[in-house]
Amino acid sequence: MLDGLTAGAREDAAARRADRPLSAVEADAAAQAAALDAVAALSRADHVKLIAEVKRASPSRGALASIPDPAALAAQYTAGGAHAISVLTEQRRFQGSLADLEAVRAAVDVPVLRKDFIADEYQIAEARAAGADLVLLIVAALDESTLRRLYAHVLDWGMTPLVETHSLDEARLAVDLGAQLIGVNARDLTTFELDRELFGRVAPIIPDNAIRIAESAVLGVADVEHYRRAGADVVLVGEALVTGGDPVATARQFVSVS
Numbered sequence: 001m002l003d004g005l006t007a008g009a010r011e012d013a014a015a016r017r018a019d020r021p022l023s024a025v026e027a028d029a030a031a032q033a034a035a036l037d038a039v040a041a042l043s044r045a046d047h048v049k050l051i052a053e054v055k056r057a058s059p060s061r062g063a064l065a066s067i068p069d070p071a072a073l074a075a076q077y078t079a080g081g082a083h084a085i086s087v088l089t090e091q092r093r094f095q096g097s098l099a100d101l102e103a104v105r106a107a108v109d110v111p112v113l114r115k116d117f118i119a120d121e122y123q124i125a126e127a128r129a130a131g132a133d134l135v136l137l138i139v140a141a142l143d144e145s146t147l148r149r150l151y152a153h154v155l156d157w158g159m160t161p162l163v164e165t166h167s168l169d170e171a172r173l174a175v176d177l178g179a180q181l182i183g184v185n186a187r188d189l190t191t192f193e194l195d196r197e198l199f200g201r202v203a204p205i206i207p208d209n210a211i212r213i214a215e216s217a218v219l220g221v222a223d224v225e226h227y228r229r230a231g232a233d234v235v236l237v238g239e240a241l242v243t244g245g246d247p248v249a250t251a252r253q254f255v256s257v258s
């Protein structure tokens with residue numbers, strides 16, 4: 001499944017590139033205001049920090065929410081105390097787009113993450129051109145040399161890589177890269193099974209100078225408390241926020257966990 005998602009995202013990027021060459025996207029990226037400091041925004045605190053996700057659909061759950069106005073939703077998230085916004089930009093299975101990211105960027109003053117299956121420099125330039133401050137790099141989706149190259153490229157654009165892991169070995173590689181934001185995703189990207197205990201097994205090898213992010217499988221405040229007890233500095237939440245009724249109140253509940 002992950003290979004298919006990454007290949008699809010690459011194909012879509014190649015189609016966009018045929019319309020708009022890398023040089024044009026890089027010119028747009030260079031014209032953007034400097035990226036916001038995501039490490040500062042997500043730094044360790046006496047309460048959990050929240051990356052709130054704009055998520056319409058997913059391969060594991062199908063359609064989740066229509067979200068006609070992603071900018072308005074992101075503004076609600078920040079009104080509830082979210083410290084960063086994740087925007088799924090993959091179109092085929094998540095119904096996202098770079099237009100969503102641009103709209104969100106214009107609506108909030110917290111860092112914005114491009115959450116996608118990033119596999120080349122073109123997608124990274126697109127992220128910056130759309131105003132992203134953070135770019136997701138999934139260790140399982142990239143061979144090591146590509147991961148290292150793309151990690152450096154994200155930094156070159158002044159953005160912050162969020163390095164997503166699913167195992168101790170992947171987390172060791174993220175630490176070796178010097179990643180300041182290391183995510184542990186509870187969702188197995190092949191089976192889609194959720195394992196909320198994975199974070200607690202992996203987090204101890206992430207050093208204190210990195211920010212530990214628990215991704216996926218938060219359905220309610222008890223799950224945020226569970227991740228916090230296991231050492232999470234930050235939780236990244238999608239489904240519970242888009243299906244939970246009032247996004248302001250739900251976000252506020254999550255960030256109140258200490």
Ligand SMILES: O=C(O)c1ccccc1NCC(=O)[C@H](O)[C@H](O)COP(=O)(O)O
Nearest residue numbers: 058059060061215216217218237238239
């Ligand atoms: O959400 C999925 O079904 C999915 C499947 C395959 C690859 C990635 C997937 N999701 C991306 C994410 O990592 C989540 O959207 C994010 O962590 C939030 O998860 P949740 O709070 O469980 O919606």
